[in-house]
Amino acid sequence: MGSLASSDSIDPSKSPAQAPSEINYNGKRYKVAREGSAEILNLQRPEDAASSKTSSKSQSVFYNPIQQYNRDLSVLAIKVFGEDLAALRKARHQRRLEQLAKGEQRCKKRKRVQGEGTKGLEDAAGKNGKSQLAASAANAALLATKTNADEERPAQKARLVENGETHTEAQAQEGSSKALDPTKAGASGTKEFDDRPLLGDDEAKNGRISAGQPSFRILDALSATGLRALRYAKEIPMATSITANDLSPSATASIKFNVEHNKLADKISPTTGDATEHMHRAASKTGGPGQYHVIDLDPYGTATPFLDAAVQAIADGGLLCVTCTDAGVFASLGYLEKTYSQYGGLPLKGAHAHEGGLRLILHAIATSAARYAIAIEPLLSLSIDFYARVFVRVHRSPAEVKFLVSKTMIVYNCDAGCGAWSTQYLARTKEKKAKNGDTFYNFTSALAPSTNTHCEHCGFKTHHAGPMWGGPLHNPHFIQRILDMLPSLDKNIYGTIPRIEGMLSIALHETLDDPNSSEARPASTLDRPVPTTSAAARSHHPFFFLPSALSRILHCVSPSDAAVRGALLNLGYRVTRSHTKAGSIATDAPWTVVWEIMREWVRQKSPIKEDAISEGTAGWGIMQKDRSRVEIMEAQRLLREAIENPGFKGLEGLRKEVEAALYQISKAEKRHRGRRGS
Known part of the structure; x- marks a missing residue:
């Protein structure tokens, strides 16, 4: 979370071992705040003699212990995402090897046929066909050469299956894998995670990542203290590179100091600059998007100014973590004109206002991503205290983006009367079967408003809210993986485990949709811990009553x-x-x-x-x-x-x-x- 006033208070969820204390470091006295496996230091300065109070300028590091729940949950969510990515990479490489093995067999057969039947082909082709025959023979020779080269690398193939894709193998097979791997496009045109090498030039030169280790890059775009980046580096084993960016040079200097104190200089790269500019540069660094596997946006107030750059700077299938703390805007009618300008929709009034706020935030992310043919899949969306925290997986798929219109809804709310509401989606979808058996969807316009200007139950006027996200708020497989992880965690490191377990247990069973419907079927064709949700899935029964x-x-x-x-x-x-x-x-x-x-x-x-x-x-x-x-x-x-x-x-x-x-x-x-x- 951005810089908040430093506090000496101890979070009740922390154990005594995590309480703030003071240490001497390089001859200077520092106040240390311990959270998780990381520590951040704040230089202690003498009190102001005139006021007998510590000067506010002495607060070089800002630590907010209230946000430990946010950081604990984020670490666990990224861990689950990383495990899913590792399983996906392994499954994809297994398929690639199987496809290559089939290709080798075809090459051997093709070579034998061409060697035996060349004369007959020449007679049949005539004079004009000799050039085509020569080209076919040359292609066969190239395939045979590739086959021999592949046969000389059995150890390398075995290492690929065990550890996942190396960058050398990814570059060598990038062109052929797209044609061979059937998981590149599903029934709805969905591509699986793009695991091309994402190493920066500096990382490759400095040797930060070993030759056989798949990259897993994280961006803490608004790092402030750097505590979030420190915890990611210490507590997420698969993280290979973490960028801690902040606009303030003093904050970056503090991050560097704490990185050195935690001995994480080999993983964390502090940078100074505007977060939006940094993400735009990352998106265009290699001539295209996909620089980070995880991007974390945790600003003051709304995160909407950073969404456009974030969806471009994240890899296909990557994880976008977003916090918005302006609940007075997205969950209140006090500033509805500001709500619309920031989130593209109007807020709800009533007990369900915070769920409406979550859906407005997801709508803002979805519309920002759709401009670049990127679809979103909410994995976990939570309203916590005074802010909202969402974890969204992105897919670069024009076919999935089409479903956004059928997952965007208007809400007609009897906020001044009985509190009843009704929903209306902007478009309707009809699942159909093609002649070859494939499933496709037909999109049609929605009918006129589904309700009257006055509530049918109490007769009071109704008001509309939205447009807002009308799809699922969570992926139950993702939530279950986090819950399965909790019993094995150290409570001294993750001090908010009871609250995480309670909130996620409720979120796991929030959906009221039929689990046997076609919309509830996972869209992924690969065996992975967190299968993707169907692009056509909608929340047919959103909101609640008291x-x-x-x-x-x-x-x-x-x-x-x-x-x-x-x-x-x-x-x-x-x-x-x-x-x-x-x-x-x-x-x-x-x-x-x-x-x-x-x-x-x-x-x-x-x-x-x-x-x-x-x-x-x-x-x-x-x-x-x-x-x-x-x-x-x-x-x-x-x-x-x-x-x-x-x-x-x-x-x-x-x-x-x-x-x-x-x-x-x-x-x-x-x-x-x-x-x-x-």
Whole structure:
């Protein structure tokens, strides 16, 4: 996190061994702050005699212990990403070797056929075909030469399988691997991680990376103290090169001093400069993007000014870590004009504002990346205290970028009334099968707004928010890998393990989407710890509600979470909760069902006092609806979806869709009659 005021307070999550202390170093007295496996030093200066207080200028290093949770989580997330990258590289090289072995066999067969049948080919080709035959013979000779050279390098191939791709082998096979490796393009045109050599000239000359070690480069773009870079270097084994950049020369000098103190000069390169300029230079250093495997953006306030450069400077399949601390902008209506100018959408009002803020941040990243044919895949998106932290994997794939329009949504929010909302995606997708069996998607425009200007439940005006990200917030495989890692960690190094475990356990089960749907199938064709999410995946049931907030609308005693969850489960709906708010309930039940449960709660358990709800209020509008009206509204919804379905062809198809909807309505009616009878 950027430079915050130095603090002598000890984070409660830290053990006594991690508490700040003082040491003498090279004849000078320093205050040391220990976090994780790293230490940062701050030169202690004499107190100001006039004021009897330490001068503010003496704070040459700024350390914020509150952000240890952010840094602990970031270290673990990058570790999991690095393990996934290592597994992906190994699988890709295994396939390359298999393809090369098949190529060698084809070369031997091709050589034998050409040697035996040259005369016959000459007679058949005639005079004009002799030049083509000569070219074929030359190609066969080249392939045979390559085969012999490959056979002389069995030890090198074995080392490739064991350690992953070396830079020499990557350069030698870069052209041929694209044609041989079928994982370069999936059903949706997705390319796997581009593991071309990413060594800088200085690193190669200084020999920082050994000959057989795959590169893993990290950029701490706004490094401040350098603590984040220090921890990455000490606690992430696969990290080969870390750049700690800061705009302030004094901050860079402090980083260099602490790098030397931690004996990490072979891994960390402190640089002074504007983060945006640094990332633009990195993107163009070798004539194209892909310089860093991980880029960490952790500024004051919003990270949006750095997104455009970051998505260009990161490698295909790389990890982008973003922190935004301006919750007053992305999760509040106080500065909605600023929210739109920075994030490209309007914020939400209500208990679900912070989830809306996460989706606005992801929308800003996705739109910045889409300009360069880059698609994003959120691995983990968290609302923490006063800030948001997201971990996003990027894919250079024009085919995946097309899905952004179908994963961008508008939210219609009854923020002044009952708090209900509805969502509308900008476009619709239809999965289809080609004649050869491949899956492709057809994109069509969305219909007019999915709701009225006034809330159908309470009659109050609705306001719109967004556009914002409408896809998944997390990759469950990524979260599970972090959770699996926690029991083996040293609690003296990772002092926030209990909080990480609690928050990620909730995030793991946040999704309400059908795990058996086509959108939930992993898109990756390789065996890897964190398979990629389908590019077509959407969040069909975003946001949540609070039973206490609904009770305030009706002026009744709030039902327990267990009671509301039980009622929803008994009706056949799925229920979960959100990490962004304690006591939240997320469900796939429509708002008509939620409000009917609350009305039934009032009738049976918590009757409202006479004249407790004034006419014209949102609660009064809710209580005017009876169960028969709810059933009519649900039937109307089913019929509307049947009529608006773009999949049917002709009147016969429309008739079948309507009949199917009527059948569902009749089943629902029978269920309601059965409940009344019981």
